[in-house]
Amino acid sequence: TQFIKRSYDVTCVCVSFSQVSLSGLKPLPEKVKIVEVGPRDGLQNEKTIVPADVKIRLIDMLSEAGLPVIEATSFVSPKWVPQMADQEEVMRGIHRKPGVSYPVLTPNLKGYRAAVKAGAMEVAIFGAASELFSKRNINCSVEESLQRFEEVMSAAREEKVPVRGYVSCVLGCPYEGSVSPSRVAEVAQRLYSMGCYEVSLGDTVGMGTPGGMAAMLEAVMREVPVHALAVHCHDTYGQALANILVALQNGVSVVDASVAGLGGCPYAQGASGNVATEDVVYMLHGLSIHTGVDLPKLMDAGSYICRSLNRRTSSKVAQASCKL
Amino acid sequence: MGNVPNAVKHCLSYENLMGESFRLPSSFQEKKWPEVHKFPDFVKIVEVGPRDGLQNEKEMVPTEIKIQLIDMLSQTGLSVIEATSFVSSKWVVQMADHNEVLTGINKSPHVRYPVLTPNIQGFQAAVEAGAAEVAVFGSASETFSRKNINCSVEESMQRFEQVICAARQACIPVRGYVSCALGCPYEGQVHPAQVTKVAKRLHELGCYEVSLGDTTGMGTAGSMAAMLRAVMAEVPIHALAVHCHDTYGQALANILTALQMGVSVVDSSVAGLGGCPYAEGASGNVSTEDVVYMLHGLGIQTGVDLAKVIEAGDFICRALKRPTNSKVSQATSRSQPSFNMCE
Numbered sequence: 001t002q003f004i005k006r007s008y009d010v011t012c013v014c015v016s017f018s019q020v021s022l023s024g025l026k027p028l029p030e031k032v033k034i035v036e037v038g039p040r041d042g043l044q045n046e047k048t049i050v051p052a053d054v055k056i057r058l059i060d061m062l063s064e065a066g067l068p069v070i071e072a073t074s075f076v077s078p079k080w081v082p083q084m085a086d087q088e089e090v091m092r093g094i095h096r097k098p099g100v101s102y103p104v105l106t107p108n109l110k111g112y113r114a115a116v117k118a119g120a121m122e123v124a125i126f127g128a129a130s131e132l133f134s135k136r137n138i139n140c141s142v143e144e145s146l147q148r149f150e151e152v153m154s155a156a157r158e159e160k161v162p163v164r165g166y167v168s169c170v171l172g173c174p175y176e177g178s179v180s181p182s183r184v185a186e187v188a189q190r191l192y193s194m195g196c197y198e199v200s201l202g203d204t205v206g207m208g209t210p211g212g213m214a215a216m217l218e219a220v221m222r223e224v225p226v227h228a229l230a231v232h233c234h235d236t237y238g239q240a241l242a243n244i245l246v247a248l249q250n251g252v253s254v255v256d257a258s259v260a261g262l263g264g265c266p267y268a269q270g271a272s273g274n275v276a277t278e279d280v281v282y283m284l285h286g287l288s289i290h291t292g293v294d295l296p297k298l299m300d301a302g303s304y305i306c307r308s309l310n311r312r313t314s315s316k317v318a319q320a321s322c323k324l
Numbered sequence: 325m326g327n328v329p330n331a332v333k334h335c336l337s338y339e340n341l342m343g344e345s346f347r348l349p350s351s352f353q354e355k356k357w358p359e360v361h362k363f364p365d366f367v368k369i370v371e372v373g374p375r376d377g378l379q380n381e382k383e384m385v386p387t388e389i390k391i392q393l394i395d396m397l398s399q400t401g402l403s404v405i406e407a408t409s410f411v412s413s414k415w416v417v418q419m420a421d422h423n424e425v426l427t428g429i430n431k432s433p434h435v436r437y438p439v440l441t442p443n444i445q446g447f448q449a450a451v452e453a454g455a456a457e458v459a460v461f462g463s464a465s466e467t468f469s470r471k472n473i474n475c476s477v478e479e480s481m482q483r484f485e486q487v488i489c490a491a492r493q494a495c496i497p498v499r500g501y502v503s504c505a506l507g508c509p510y511e512g513q514v515h516p517a518q519v520t521k522v523a524k525r526l527h528e529l530g531c532y533e534v535s536l537g538d539t540t541g542m543g544t545a546g547s548m549a550a551m552l553r554a555v556m557a558e559v560p561i562h563a564l565a566v567h568c569h570d571t572y573g574q575a576l577a578n579i580l581t582a583l584q585m586g587v588s589v590v591d592s593s594v595a596g597l598g599g600c601p602y603a604e605g606a607s608g609n610v611s612t613e614d615v616v617y618m619l620h621g622l623g624i625q626t627g628v629d630l631a632k633v634i635e636a637g638d639f640i641c642r643a644l645k646r647p648t649n650s651k652v653s654q655a656t657s658r659s660q661p662s663f664n665m666c667e
Contacts, residue, residue, distance in 0.1 A: 206655065209621025210580055238614035238651030239621070241577040245545055273651070279573035286544025286574070316573030316608070320541065 029253035031290045033069065034277060035200070035230060036062055038305070039090075040071040040105060042262025042274055044083045046309055052086040054308045056093040061301035062259060063097040066293045067277075071124070072102040075111035091118040103164055107138060109151045116159065123156060125149045126166035127191060129184040130173035133204070137168070146190055153195045165191030166232065170201040170216055171208025171243075181219035189223035198228050200256055203243065206236025206273055210246040217250045230254035233275050235261065235314075240275035241283055248289075255280055260302035261314025276315035278302060364588035366625045368404065369612060370535070370565060371397055373640070374425075375406040375440060377597025377609055379418045381644055387421040389643045391428040396636040397594065398432040401627040402612075406459070407437040410446035426453045438499055442473060447487045451494060458491060460484040461501035462526055464519040465508035468539070472503070481525055488530045500526030501567065505536040505551055506543025506578075516554035524558040533563050535591055538578065541571025541608055545581040552585050565589035568610050570596065570649075575610035576618055583624075590615055595637035596649025611650035613637060 039059050043050055055073070062070050072094060078085035087104070096102060103122040106112040115123055127145055128134040134142045149165075156163045169176075170184045188199045201220065203213075213231070220229065231247040231254075233240040244255055261276030281293045299318050306313045313319060374394050378385055390408075397405050407429060413420035422439065431437060438457040441447040450458055462480050463469040469477045484500075491498045504511075505519045523534045536555065538548070548566075555564065566582040566589075568575040579590055593609030616630050634653050641648045648654060 209618050211622040236651060236655045237617055238576060238611070239618055241573060242580045242618055245577045245580060273655075276573070282572055283544050283574055283577055287546040316571060320571045320608075 026249065026251045028248050028287060028289060029251070031253065032248070032284055033230075033254045034067055034280065034291055034293060035069040035071065035232075035254060035256045036067040036259060036277055037071045037232070037256050037274065038062070038259035038262045038277065040074050040084070041256075042258040042260075042305075044074060044081050045263035046083065046311075048309050048311075049083055050305075050308060052089040052093060054305070055086070055090050058259075058301060058305050058308075059090070059094045059102070061297070061304060063095065063100050064294075065297035065301055066291075067100065067298070068292060069101045069103065072104055074105035075115040075118075075120075076105065076107050088114070088118040091115075091120060103162075106152055108148050109155060112152045112155055116161065120161070122162045122164065123152065124164040124166060125152055125191070125196070126168060127187050128168040128173075129179045129187050130169040130176045132175035133169050133173050136175065142187065146187075146194070149191070150194060157195055163196050165194075165196030165199040166202055167191065167199060168202045168204045171203040171212045172205050174205050181216040184216050185219040185223045188220045188229075192224045192228060196228075198230055198254065199224055200230040200232045200254070202232035202256075203234050203240075206234030206239065208233070208243055209237075209239050210242050213243045213246045214250060217247060217252065221250070226251040227253070230256055232256035234273050235275045236273040240273075241279060244275070244280060245283070248287075255284075257281075259298060259315075260306050260318065262305065262309075273314065276302075276313070276317070278315040278317040282317045363583055363622060363624055364586070366588065366627075367583070367619050368565075368589045369402055369615065369626055369628060370404040370406065370567075370589060370591045371402045371594060371612060372406045372567070372591050372609065373397070373594035373597045373612065375409050375419070376591075377593040377595075377640075379409060379416050380598035381418065381646075383644050383646075384418060385640075385643060387424045387428065389640070390421070390425050393594075393636060393640050393643075394425070394429045394437075396632070396639060398430065398435050400632040400636060401629050402633075403434060403627065404436050404438065407439055409440035410450045410453075410455075411440060411442050423449070423453045426450070426455060441487055443483045444486045444490060447490055451496065455496070457497050457499070458487065459499040459501060460487055460526070460531070461503060462522045463503040464514050464522050465504040465511045467510040468504050468508050471510065477522060481522075481529070484526070485529055492530055497532050498530060500529075500531030500534040501537055502526065502534060503537050503539045506538040506547045507540050509540050516551045519551050520554045520558050523555050523564075527559045527563055531563075533565055533589065534559060535565040535567045535589070537567035537591075538569050538575075541569030541574065543568070543578055544572075544574050545577050548578045548581045549585065552582060552587065556585070561586045562588070565591055567591035569608050570610045571608040575608075576614060579610070579615060580618070583622075590619075592616075594633055594650075595641050595653065597640065597644075608649065611637075611648070611652070613648075613650040613652040617652045 073087040073090045074084040075087050101122050103124045104115045104120045106115050106123040167187050169179050173179050191199050229252050233243045257277035257280045258274030259277045263274055281295050284291050302313055302318050408422040408425045409419040410422050436457050438459050439450050439455045441450050441458040488498050502522045504514050508514050526534050564587050568578045592612040592615045594612045596611035612633050616628050619626050637648050637653050
């Protein structure tokens with residue numbers, strides 16, 4: 001994996017307008033759906049290759065913790081992401097809890113076919129709001145990637161397989177620096193109108209702050225209804241929970257997170273640090289927002305995978321809590 | 325990431341924190357988000373690293389290092405730097421060199437250097453050493469007060485009254501702190517009314533500002549909003565500050581909530597150093613770097629040069645031989661000499 005040194009000027013992350021409007025704040029949602037991306041987004045960026053049986057056990061523990069959506073694996077070529085080479089074995093091995101979805105990433109039609117063959121019932125595709133990131137990440141322009149996805153969408157539509165869309169770099173790009181909200185809105189709108197039931201807006205590098213989040217959401221919400229939006233925040237700069245809070249205040253009710261704060265994007269140096277599911281759930285429960293997640297069981301899953309990876313958890317809740 | 329030492333864990337049981345009992349009781353809950361104000365144009369950062377930060381670091385820091393840290397922080401644009409604490413060195417060994425530190429620092433004309441003074445003896449020693457501002461700290465929890473300073477909340481208020489009287493005579497401003505504003509390591513949940521009572525008392529006694537501390541870091545945006553709503557009914561908002569710990573990763577979200585409700589003074593600690601030594605596991609002050617990054621991203625002025633704060637953080641972490649707790653510092657490349665940070 002080629003790591004790119006960060007070259008952008010951090011001044012560009014500052015919001016250009018002097019005040020962020022607070023008038024658009026809505027009442028907080030009563031329920032938030034957590035999309036658990038640890039087994040995919042998390043593990044794919046961990047250097048230690050984790051055997052299939054450990055991945056399966058992790059997913060099963062996460063199912064027991066009450067998470068409604070668990071991104072199980074990725075049907076990308078193992079040449080690019082060796083961690084996901086056991087994609088079929090994982091799909092076949094997990095115990096599927098009724099009521100829980102197990103989407104998988106499918107970058108193209110080939111990956112889609114393999115996913116469906118392995119039993120996938122939901123897939124995900126990912127575009128980028130930055131041209132450079134798209135070229136470096138998946139070796140094609142944003143437009144070309146959307147055309148590839150159109151093929152996946154067609155097939156999925158015929159087979160009635162729901163598709164979730166991701167947009168990367170919504171609050172900044174490791175190569176381009178700042179990313180305009182209108183560009184994010186454009187890509188989000190394309191994914192939604194293609195047929196994605198939900199579009200997850202990813203702060204891939206974690207450089208976003210609440211002002212930028214609000215501005216970006218405002219632009220996207222003109223094109224995509226808020227119930228179809230999710231946020232996928234990285235905590236690389238410690239901003240994730242504040243960004244998620246602002247997203248909730250703007251009506252978003254779907255949040256992606258990764259157990260124990262595992263992983264991130266392998267193509268942007270230092271862009272590790274998915275927000276930890278435990279820390280998100282702690283905040284949501286403290287706001288009396290229902291998630292359906294059993295936090296102690298979630299933490300058990302986090303402890304398990306960290307032991308298997310021989311690394312410390314990135315969740316502060318997990319670090320701070322003691323089991324007596 | 326996170327520096328809770330293995331031996332230091334939170335007193336509260338798992339079940340206390342994670343179970344239903346943790347959820348806000350209905351008496352705290354609001355049906356809708358509290359009334360929000362425009363974000364403040366300017367937020368004053370109160371840098372507590374040299375005091376609150378260092379006093380909870382196991383490694384004893386030599387006086388000259390403390391002085392150098394404060395001198396570096398004085399060049400960053402921070403306007404308030406809590407320099408040291410005039411508590412008995414029997415209790416807080418790290419602060420035994422309070423005289424040397426206060427007399428040794430290069431005081432910038434644009435910076436204030438408050439010091440903690442738990443009682444009249446501490447106050448007098450502080451003044452003799454040249455202190456021009458002091459701070460007193462009460463608690464919203466009885467148990468915490470007894471365990472932390474060996475007296476009840478009421479007794480502590482009487483001690484502070486003495487300090488504040490003496491300070492008034494000497495024209496020395498006094499800042500008040502309220503610990504356990506969002507929860508106590510011994511009592512668990514703390515009712516906003518308890519916090520209000522203590523905050524109001526400190527303000528009425530003469531504290532120009534009252535800093536509300538989430539000592540254990542267990543607060544969330546929900547409990548922050550409920551607590552502030554109660555306190556703001558009795559203490560004017562311009563006199564309030566928040567002092568958030570990041571032990572549970574909630575600090576920035578809590579600070580954001582406070583800003584949305586009109587608070588414009590935020591305490592933080594360079595490199596996320598330290599916390600309260602008397603509440604087990606309550607390490608993890610929020611990092612100044614991460615707070616400033618968020619504020620600048622919101623277009624809020626602080627006067628602080630983030631790159632210089634990162635440098636000060638690097639310096640003290642090298643001296644302490646420990647990694648920074650600041651995520652901004654961890655993420656930022658320091659190998660690029662032309663690195664340009666927000667204002």
